[in-house]
Amino acid sequence: MSTSEFDSLRPPEPAGGKRRRKGKGNGRRAGGDGSREMPMVPEAEFSSYYGRPVVKPAPWGHEVAAYLFLGGVAGGSGLLAAGAQLTGRTKLRRNTRLSALVAVMLGAVALVKDLGRPERFVNMLRTFKLTSPMSLGSWILSFFSAGIGVAAVSEIDRMTGERLPLGPLRPVLRAVEGPAGLEAALFAPPLAVYTAVLLSDTATPTWNAAYRDLPFVFVSSASLAASGLAMITTPVFEAGPARRLAIIGAIGDLIAARVTEHRMDPVAAEPLHHGNPGWMLPWSERLAAAGGLGALLGGRHRGVAALSGLALLTASALLRFGFFEAGKESTRDPHYTIEPQKRRLAARRAAGITDDSITTAG
């Protein structure tokens, strides 16, 4: 028997490594007698191909997770701004318009930065494609930004004592800011919700498994985050609606997140409890509950309102990052892809549906 420096890489040979007949023992057989090729790879449970992933993770960095959060803040703020506009709350209107503009601008920058070819970002608007949530989202983002941009510039002009070099355009701006604010509000809920479809309309197990209920989680999270920000920026006497929306959002968030997970495939939901999502999501729940309670009980106190707002913002950010990361994690282990698929295939077969399998006997 020859020896080589690679011998250490070979799997250990069982004692008396002669061939074993099936039924005599379930031990792994190795070509101990050298009469045939010895498997170089330990005989693993071949439920996957060397444990390699089946699906690929979206090549999205934390910019996209940040965008999920910022898009939600922008959408919620746009909605609050329109409400403030219609009910004559000038401070709330000003602050939420500016928040929305800042959030949507930061979000757009994050999205562009995450592209493989950032200089081609405008290709997003090259076509309008109903089957592509990313395409719809780009249009929603554009229409929202246009409206909130006009409204916010008008606020900036007022804040700076009409020092913006607008010239004869100032009356035009004042005339269109109202309609522009309302136009933005029309696109605000879609802006907050489309990211849920963007994530669930993928082959990423954890994201896809949540497709029925994730939209409700995302709009709740957007509502509570935007309201939280408004509670920080706006004096309590004008922030009443923000507090109410925060409470509704927190309740919605707590219920929707639980329902979502309950209706997910149990295996696909596992990554929600491991690693970073394992602490982010529970803390998101706690902070949402704390922020909602704070808004309800102590929202009329400026300090409590600001603290509650901060808790709500953090809750939303943690939820987005946690869910985003859980999805990415679910693509790294083939178990999350294969097991739910095998189970649903077996269930369909058990129910007598045998004509829709990708594997056929002929």
Add this chain to the structure above:
Amino acid sequence: MGQLTGPTDPAADAGWDDAKPRKGFFTDTSICIGCKACEVACKEWNRNPRDGDLKLLGSSYDNTGALGASTWRHVAFIEQGRDRIDEARESGRALVDLGLPGLPGPSAPAASASAASRVDTTPPDTPEFRWLMSSDVCKHCTHAGCLDVCPTGALFRTEFGTVVVQDDVCNGCGTCVAGCPFGVVERRSDGTYTTPAQRPGQPVEKPVTGVAQKCTLCYDRLVEDQIPACAKACPTTSIKFGNHDELVAQARERVAQLHAQGLTEARLYGANEHDGVGGTGSIFLLLDEPEVYGLPPDPRVCTADLPQMFKRAGLAAAGMFGAAALAFWRSR
């Protein structure tokens, strides 16, 4: 917007008036010898850069790893002992026993039924050991998740019913990567690409980076009536290229032939147009469960559920609107 699920002719569904017959691969893994000529031919023709860092992966003779942005053919190697072979034969027999009624195509039910009845109950000598070798490739699905979710239109359906990325349009958003249920398409982070055929007005070498890349079924060769590089290079005809319908018929004949020899582990992958992706353009004859080869056992194109996703999202958006209205209403 074309059909989202179910059997269809993808090129006609995509709006081609002069659609050509659908092209595809039939990869018969029972005669693959694992030479990797397909991998090499693919890399050479498409000028794909090196993938990975030339390390041994410890997975039999597979040191390529997986399909990716720069690897459009990937030969899988699986080593199996007698127990696993028996199991594969059993799972294949279970598949035959299912009967799989309702399969379209004239020959299919007859072939599988007759194969099942004619099966010699004494299986051939089960080998002590076997190597499974399978050259994996983009499936060119009837309902392609990557294509559906692409926001720029960079991915398109060709007149041959295949799915191709236009690298000069793609902005590298990465949505298609998440959209593929087979983990095929990937965003290339480095590398160059040489225009395969030197044509006037085209640069000899242009870098293609930061964009999604995958098998094009050699679209540039198809338009010149050439067959794809991998099929051309395959020395055993394990990779067959041709009209999709004919390949499906050929695959069914082949699997029936193997069943008649008692090799019940043989099965087809992707030949059923009623599956979750509407059938694939690249079909495979496998000798074990798909997940053994790293293929998903029950892929479903994500956009099949898109109508319901939009309904739920619409409901949620309306709820958000209502919540805001409620928040302001009480304070008026």
